[in-house]
Amino acid sequence: MELKYRALEGMHDVLPESSHLWQYVESRWRTHCHQYGYREIRTPLLETAELFERSVGETSDIVSKEMYVFQRGEERYALKPEGTAPVVRAYLEHGLYAAGGVQKLYYITPFFRGERPQKGRYRQAHQFGVEIFGAAHPLADAELLSMVMAFFRVLGIPDDALELRLNTIGCPDCRPAYREAVRAFGRAHFGQLCNSCQARLERNPLRLLDCKECVALTAAAPPIDPYLCDACRTHFESLQSLLKSLGVAYRRDARLVRGLDYYTRTTFEVVAERGLGAQNALCGGGRYDGLVEELGGPPTPALGVGIGIERTLLVLQALQVPLPEPPSIDAYVVAFGDSARLVALQIAQRLRAAGLAVDLDLEGRSPKAQMRLANRSGARYAILLGETELQQDAATVKDLHTHEQTLVSQAELSEWIRTHL
RNA sequence: GGGAUCGUAGCUCAGUCGGUUAGAGCGCCUGACUGUGGCUCAGGAGGUCGUGGGUUCGAGUCCCAUCGGUCCCCCCA
Numbered sequence: 001m002e003l004k005y006r007a008l009e010g011m012h013d014v015l016p017e018s019s020h021l022w023q024y025v026e027s028r029w030r031t032h033c034h035q036y037g038y039r040e041i042r043t044p045l046l047e048t049a050e051l052f053e054r055s056v057g058e059t060s061d062i063v064s065k066e067m068y069v070f071q072r073g074e075e076r077y078a079l080k081p082e083g084t085a086p087v088v089r090a091y092l093e094h095g096l097y098a099a100g101g102v103q104k105l106y107y108i109t110p111f112f113r114g115e116r117p118q119k120g121r122y123r124q125a126h127q128f129g130v131e132i133f134g135a136a137h138p139l140a141d142a143e144l145l146s147m148v149m150a151f152f153r154v155l156g157i158p159d160d161a162l163e164l165r166l167n168t169i170g171c172p173d174c175r176p177a178y179r180e181a182v183r184a185f186g187r188a189h190f191g192q193l194c195n196s197c198q199a200r201l202e203r204n205p206l207r208l209l210d211c212k213e214c215v216a217l218t219a220a221a222p223p224i225d226p227y228l229c230d231a232c233r234t235h236f237e238s239l240q241s242l243l244k245s246l247g248v249a250y251r252r253d254a255r256l257v258r259g260l261d262y263y264t265r266t267t268f269e270v271v272a273e274r275g276l277g278a279q280n281a282l283c284g285g286g287r288y289d290g291l292v293e294e295l296g297g298p299p300t301p302a303l304g305v306g307i308g309i310e311r312t313l314l315v316l317q318a319l320q321v322p323l324p325e326p327p328s329i330d331a332y333v334v335a336f337g338d339s340a341r342l343v344a345l346q347i348a349q350r351l352r353a354a355g356l357a358v359d360l361d362l363e364g365r366s367p368k369a370q371m372r373l374a375n376r377s378g379a380r381y382a383i384l385l386g387e388t389e390l391q392q393d394a395a396t397v398k399d400l401h402t403h404e405q406t407l408v409s410q411a412e413l414s415e416w417i418r419t420h421l
Numbered sequence: 422g423g424g425a426u427c428g429u430a431g432c433u434c435a436g437u438c439g440g441u442u443a444g445a446g447c448g449c450c451u452g453a454c455u456g457u458g459g460c461u462c463a464g465g466a467g468g469u470c471g472u473g474g475g476u477u478c479g480a481g482u483c484c485c486a487u488c489g490g491u492c493c494c495c496c497c498a
Contacts, residue, residue, distance in 0.1 A: 003471095006489075061496050065422080082498085111498080116422080118492055127498055196495070213495085259496065269497095278493065308498030336456040367456055375458035386456050400458070 010115070010123025020326045021313060025155065026108055029128045032151050033106035036143070038130055041105040043086040049078035055085040055291055057261025059203050066113040079112040082260070083129040083306050084288070085295075091133055092297040102140070103133040108309075119277035119314075126309040133292065136301035138235050141266045141287060142242035148270065148283060148305055149248055155312070156321040157272075162282065164249065166268045167256035168236040169206065170228055172290060175264075178227035179205055185221045192217050209255040223254050235265055262288040266303065275318025276311055283307035328378025331397075331417055333360040334370040336386030344385050347395065347410060351383075354414035375400060381417055 007013055014022055030040070049069045056063050068079040080086055087105060090096075096103050110126050117123060130147075132140050145164065152162055170178055183205040186193060193201065194213040201208065208218050228236065243250055250268075258267050267286035276282070285305030292300035316323060331351060335344035344360050351358045359377055361370045374382040384396040384405075395413055398405045399420075408416045 009489080066496085113497075115496075116493090117490095118494095121497070125498055129498095194495095207496095210496085279497070281498065284498065306498060311498060334457075340456095366451090368452095368454080368458080369450085371458040373458085382458075384457070388456085396457090398457075403458090405457090 008123065010117035010121075012122060012124070017326065018313075021316075021323055022309070024324050025309065025312060025316075026128075028154055029106075029108065029151065032147070032154055033130060036104070036147050038104040038106040041087055041090060041107050043080075043090050043107070043109070045080055045110065046077050047080060047086050047089065049076040051085050051089055051295070052078055052081060055088065055262050055295060056082060059200070060259050060261055062113060062259065066115055068112050068114055080109065081113050082111055083107060083109050083127055084131060084262070084291075084304050087129075087131045087304075088291055088295055088297075088302070091131075092292065092295060097133065097292075097298055097300060100134075102135045104130065105133075106130045118279065120279035120308070120311045122310060128307040128309060128312075129304060131302060131304035133300055133302045135303070136289070138239040138242060140301075140303060141235075141239045142246060142248070144285070144303060144305060145243060145250070145268060146246050146248045148285075148307065151307070152270070152282070152312075155316060157315060157319060159249065161273055161315070161319055163251055163271050163273065164268060165253040165256050165271060166240075166243075166250045166266070167253050168224065168228065168232060168265050169257055169263060169267055169286075170224060170232050171264045174227055174229035174232055175206075178222075178224050181222045181227065182206060182208060185218075189217055204261075206257045207259070209257050210259075215255075218255070225254075232265055239266065258284060258286065262291040262294070264289045268305075272311070272315045272318075275315040279311070281308070282311050282315060326378075327357075329357040329359050330379060330421060331356060331358045331381040331383050332370075332374035332377045332379040333358060333383045334367065334374055334385065335361070336367050336384065338364070339387070340385040340390060343390060344383075347383065347385070347413065351414050351417070354418070356414060356417060380421060383413070 033040070049067065052067060053063050058064065062081045067081045070077055087107065091103065091105070107129050108126070109129065110124050112124050114123060115121060130144070132144060145166075149159070149162070149164060153159065169175060183201060186197070186201040186205055186208055190198060190201070192214075193208070194211060197208050197211050197214050208214060209221060211218065225233075240250075253269075256267050256269060257263075258269075263286040265287045267284075269284045270282045271280045272282050273280075283305055285303070287301070287303040289301040292298070292302055333344045333348045333351075335341040341364065348358045348360045359379070361373055365373070371382065380400060382398040382400055384398055386396075389395050389407070392407075392409075393411070394407050394409050396405050397408050397413070397416065406416075
């Protein structure tokens with residue numbers, strides 16, 4: 001069959017055979033967030049493009065070449081390319097800071113980036129995220145990281161399948177001096193840098209550090225530690241000691257600077273050892289103490305994380321973590337003969353009203369075909385209705401596992417099924 | 422944006438050196454069993470071989486282009 005329309009490149013349908021897995025991880029995520037004191041926030045898919053240009057950064061890859069932007073009238077809109085900026089916008093717009101104290105928000109959202117698709121990378125992808133506003137203390141970083149690792153554990157991903165990579169990139173007080181040091185290093189080795197690093201050396205020199213092409217060279221780049229101000233150093237040290245006390249394993253990765261401009265101090269990623277191919281980051285996040293103010297709000301320390309849902313599912317499958325089966329219905333109603341079809345429909349409705357999951361043939365098919373559908377539906381029971389049953393206001397309930405048949409009055413049907421499930 | 426690789430039935434694939442009417446398994450439908458599923462058997466539906474062009478007496482097969490999938494670089498979830 002020639003297809004006139006297909007999903008766009010990098011866009012995917014979630015079909016019934018796997019949608020239950022999405023429902024499963026989503027429901028685990030909601031429960032997990034609730035247990036950690038987070039409340040859900042939902043924001044629109046579309047925002048003004050400027051929101052992301054200001055927050056994620058004009059020079060970032062995400063904004064400069066991956067964002068879906070379109071114009072309508074005077075306004076330029078963007079499909080959200082990441083989850084944090086819209087939440088910050090909503091936090092400000094609705095004055096959530098006025099409530100005082102720490103605000104902990106979670107979300108589940110699609111996001112869009114116009115990249116070449118590959119394994120674990122799509123043009124529309126989905127993420128779980130949380131944002132914490134108003135918490136400057138490293139306790140917040142520590143709880144966030146342990147919460148993320150605990151989530152993967154809840155899903156059944158063994159700790160040793162993952163690696164938490166942790167870094168600090170300082171703050172506006174101390175980072176400029178470090179940035180200069182990296183820039184000076186880059187200039188000194190300019191000829192050995194790859195093309196893209198040569199291009200970003202002046203604009204965003206820290207990005208040299210996560211260029212894979214230049215690792216051999218930048219391994220010798222100056223480390224940030226001596227440049228950290230006292231506050232940043234203390235923050236990072238106490239975070240590390242908290243993680244150790246909490247038993248959260250991590251590896252310091254001094255090259256982890258990440259591609260979004262708004263990060264300060266803590267940055268982190270969780271990478272999977274197997275299952276993801278080249279795009280092996282399961283989640284990423286960090287602290288963004290300056291972003292709320294940058295977007296017009298009061299100075300507000302904040303931090304957050306985004307977890308890739310597709311990537312999480314890939315890892316679960318690659319590690320063969322036990323996952324739920326697709327749900328099946330409780331009963332399938334079979335009508336023997338046309339006179340029984342209306343009663344079949346009525347009985348199905350009554351059973352559904354009683355809370356059972358019930359289906360039946362809608363095509364007027366033969367008894368044999370209906371039985372085949374009953375079998376394929378995965379239902380435990382087939383409810384058989386023919387002349388004999390109708391005359392007694394009863395139904396034959398057939399257990400499709402044991403093949404046992406029982407005559408049950410229609411009045412008692414839902415109760416009978418419920419007690420025998 | 423650059424690169425590699427693959428496109429034959431709903432799915433997974435076979436198809437020889439270019440040779441007549443393009444095949445299998447699974448799935449689907451029907452029947453054997455006129456009120457009973459899974460197993461078995463029989464039959465059936467389903468393909469312009471991604472698309473366009475070229476070479477050739479002849480193209481699923483060779484060549485070119487194009488579209489799409491997958492994977493990789495870059496970077497990220």
